[in-house]
Amino acid sequence: MSSSRLKGSEVEDKGIILFLFPGQSKDKSFTVAVSEDPLPRLETSIDMNENKFVLNSHHDGGEWQFNTPAMSMVPLPLSAPSLAGGLMNQNTRSSYLSTPMVEVFSPGQWNHHPTSSPNMALGESNFASTSSINSIPVGKPVAISPRGMLVSTAPRIFPTSLPHFPVDSAFVERAARFSCFGSGNFSGINFFSSSPAMAPSNNEGIGDQVQKDELLQVDHESLNGSTMKNQGDQNSQIGNGESRVVIFPEDGLEGNTGSTDAALNSSSSDRGVNKRRKTVPDIERDPVQGGRQSSSETTKENIENKQKVEQINSKQIEKNGKDNSEFVKEGYVHVRARRGQATNSHSLAERVRREKISERMKYLQELVPGCSKVTGKAVMLDEIINYVQSLQRQVEFLSMKLAAVNPQLDFGIEGLLAKNLLRTHGSSSSATGFSPEMIYPQAYPSQHNLVHTGISAMASHSDTFRRAISTQSTASGYKESPLQVQPMHIPWNEELITQMAYGANPSNPQNMHSKADDFAI
Amino acid sequence: MYRRSFKDTKSSLGSPNPNFSKPMVALRFLRALSLVRCSGPGARSPSYRARGIRRAAYACMAASAGPRRAWSRALLRKIRRRPGRGLRRPRAVIRRRRPVGGGDPLEVALRRLVPGGGCMEYCRLLEEAADYVKCLAMQVRLMQTIVDSASHVNSID
Numbered sequence: 154m155s156s157s158r159l160k161g162s163e164v165e166d167k168g169i170i171l172f173l174f175p176g177q178s179k180d181k182s183f184t185v186a187v188s189e190d191p192l193p194r195l196e197t198s199i200d201m202n203e204n205k206f207v208l209n210s211h212h213d214g215g216e217w218q219f220n221t222p223a224m225s226m227v228p229l230p231l232s233a234p235s236l237a238g239g240l241m242n243q244n245t246r247s248s249y250l251s252t253p254m255v256e257v258f259s260p261g262q263w264n265h266h267p268t269s270s271p272n273m274a275l276g277e278s279n280f281a282s283t284s285s286i287n288s289i290p291v292g293k294p295v296a297i298s299p300r301g302m303l304v305s306t307a308p309r310i311f312p313t314s315l316p317h318f319p320v321d322s323a324f325v326e327r328a329a330r331f332s333c334f335g336s337g338n339f340s341g342i343n344f345f346s347s348s349p350a351m352a353p354s355n356n357e358g359i360g361d362q363v364q365k366d367e368l369l370q371v372d373h374e375s376l377n378g379s380t381m382k383n384q385g386d387q388n389s390q391i392g393n394g395e396s397r398v399v400i401f402p403e404d405g406l407e408g409n410t411g412s413t414d415a416a417l418n419s420s421s422s423d424r425g426v427n428k429r430r431k432t433v434p435d436i437e438r439d440p441v442q443g444g445r446q447s448s449s450e451t452t453k454e455n456i457e458n459k460q461k462v463e464q465i466n467s468k469q470i471e472k473n474g475k476d477n478s479e480f481v482k483e484g485y486v487h488v489r490a491r492r493g494q495a496t497n498s499h500s501l502a503e504r505v506r507r508e509k510i511s512e513r514m515k516y517l518q519e520l521v522p523g524c525s526k527v528t529g530k531a532v533m534l535d536e537i538i539n540y541v542q543s544l545q546r547q548v549e550f551l552s553m554k555l556a557a558v559n560p561q562l563d564f565g566i567e568g569l570l571a572k573n574l575l576r577t578h579g580s581s582s583s584a585t586g587f588s589p590e591m592i593y594p595q596a597y598p599s600q601h602n603l604v605h606t607g608i609s610a611m612a613s614h615s616d617t618f619r620r621a622i623s624t625q626s627t628a629s630g631y632k633e634s635p636l637q638v639q640p641m642h643i644p645w646n647e648e649l650i651t652q653m654a655y656g657a658n659p660s661n662p663q664n665m666h667s668k669a670d671d672f673a674i
Numbered sequence: 675m676y677r678r679s680f681k682d683t684k685s686s687l688g689s690p691n692p693n694f695s696k697p698m699v700a701l702r703f704l705r706a707l708s709l710v711r712c713s714g715p716g717a718r719s720p721s722y723r724a725r726g727i728r729r730a731a732y733a734c735m736a737a738s739a740g741p742r743r744a745w746s747r748a749l750l751r752k753i754r755r756r757p758g759r760g761l762r763r764p765r766a767v768i769r770r771r772r773p774v775g776g777g778d779p780l781e782v783a784l785r786r787l788v789p790g791g792g793c794m795e796y797c798r799l800l801e802e803a804a805d806y807v808k809c810l811a812m813q814v815r816l817m818q819t820i821v822d823s824a825s826h827v828n829s830i831d
Contacts, residue, residue, distance in 0.1 A: 510797050520808055541788070545787070552725075
């Protein structure tokens with residue numbers, strides 16, 4: 154990566170840890186860890202000669218180059234322990250989250266900790282899976298995770314000193330993908346649901362961003378050799394802010410390339426396997442980076458993220474925290490509103506319900522004639538009610554009419570029945586010979602009689618029925634081709650006549666008797 | 675999630691019964707009509723027959739709408755539950771309608787019109803009402819067709 158690659162714990166401590174945490178107090182464990190680590194650290198790409206600090210974002214290969222003139226001032230070996238001390242001191246606040254980080258900071262403990270927390274074990278697996286680490290002893294991951302933190306916090310810390318911030322399209326895509334893979338729901342909004350402890354830490358972290366900006370300046374000052382002030386406080390802020398980054402090895406059960414460099418040639422296959430997990434830190438980093446990524450085309454969620462980030466950048470600390478909490482909370486429903494009363498869960502449900510109601514109203518509007526011109530829900534509802542009432546009255550009236558009609562209608566009805574049968578099954582049954590019970594045996598048990606009587610009636614009054622059928626099919630909504638009905642009568646009538654001539658209607662003679670008067674007409 | 679729910683509402687707007695078709699409804703109704711005419715003690719009295727035909731019409735409509743619609747279930751239950759025949763269910767089981775409406779008279783009226791609408795949520799009520807209206811309109815058209823053809827036959831005869 155660079156010609157003069159500085160190795161050893163010195164560089165590591167100087168470069169990264171100093172970079173992040175200008176500390177003040179020594180911590181015993183951490184110093185031990187640093188001293189115990191004799192091995193070449195990761196290629197942190199700190200070019201001391203060039204006064205250039207190159208951070209390679211591990212996940213996508215986009216490089217962030219920080220030319221900090223202050224980095225030449227780096228050698229402050231005591232700062233690293235101070236960092237750890239600050240972290241250790243402040244770990245009591247978010248103990249669960251930050252303990253793995255502290256352990257990460259101490260490589261000796263990393264290796265030899267038998268009672269290490271599961272978080273730590275997971276983190277270890279995480280680091281072990283990175284391809285570039287394979288040749289490097291275990292002390293190395295220690296270096297990695299601070300750098301992951303560094304990456305996450307770096308754009309905040311050095312916003313002004315960076316010459317360029319390359320747009321990371323791959324990251325954006327992955328962030329968008331995370332919205333699908335994220336937590337089972339496709340809203341992609343609750344990024345933080347994968348680890349329950351992550352949301353509060355994020356709130357804290359984002360809430361502390363402004364203080365990190367302060368830290369930036371303080372960092373510059375400290376790097377310039379000025380005295381360090383307020384460092385306990387700042388370290389605590391960093392501890393909180395970084396706890397989110399440290400979390401992800403803990404909740405990433407698998408090897409996560411998220412904390413390795415692209416400069417370290419982390420294999421892309423690892424990335425592909427651990428896609429889901431890796432997106433977690435990506436998304437977490439997103440609110441930090443998003444302001445920078447203006448030119449990339451993304452999916453909707455990511456755009457919304459950006460907008461949110463812009464909001465965050467424009468607004469100040471408390472609002473950030475609030476936004477983030479809402480961001481976590483809003484969860485399942487896709488909404489445009491981001492804050493305020495409208496993102497309340499009750500109002501979200503109410504909105505969904507209203508959408509459904511309006512959709513069904515539209516559907517009803519299509520169904521009810523004359524309702525399409527009407528505007529206003531009350532009027533529409535009134536129209537619908539009137540229509541339903543009129544329909545019910547019509548049914549009543551028509552049933553009365555049907556009942557009042559001469560009972561001679563019977564064969565006519567059955568003729569219609571036959572016609573319907575012809576329509577429905579005509580094409581298939583006309584070839585083989587009509588047997589409705591074979592077609593629908595259980596549905597129409599008494600069909601046979603009706604069909605035969607109907608068709609016999611048709612045989613006697615074929616003209617009238619043809620006329621009736623044609624008028625009906627034109628008058629009614631049943632527009633299923635009177636052409637189809639017409640040619641079918643003749644073979645049917647012939648067949649039925651032959652059937653009746655042979656007495657081939659054994660199923661219901663009494664029905665024939667009951668209809669005898671009808672036939673006589 | 676949102677997309678899925680949207681799809682669900684789309685599908686729920688369609689007819690839930692795949693066997694639902696106009697000829698089937700017509701067939702069913704004609705069969706029921708013939709049965710109404712042939713059966714019963716007072717088969718010749720027009721009022722009785724009118725009641726029977728109306729009941730047959732509603733029953734056919736509900737049966738062809740399928741059991742997944744609440745209105746069809748309620749309608750069939752109402753039709754089958756004739757006074758004085760068999761044991762009535764205990765009232766606590768049947769009557770599970772809650773006080774609804776919230777004071778909107780139009781909504782209350784719609785609930786009264788749609789069978790089974792008393793215990794529905796408003797959103798569901800609209801959905802069921804849409805389906806009910808559709809089936810009812812079709813039934814009316816069917817009956818109108820039959821009456822027309824019958825009158826036509828009568829006029830010819």
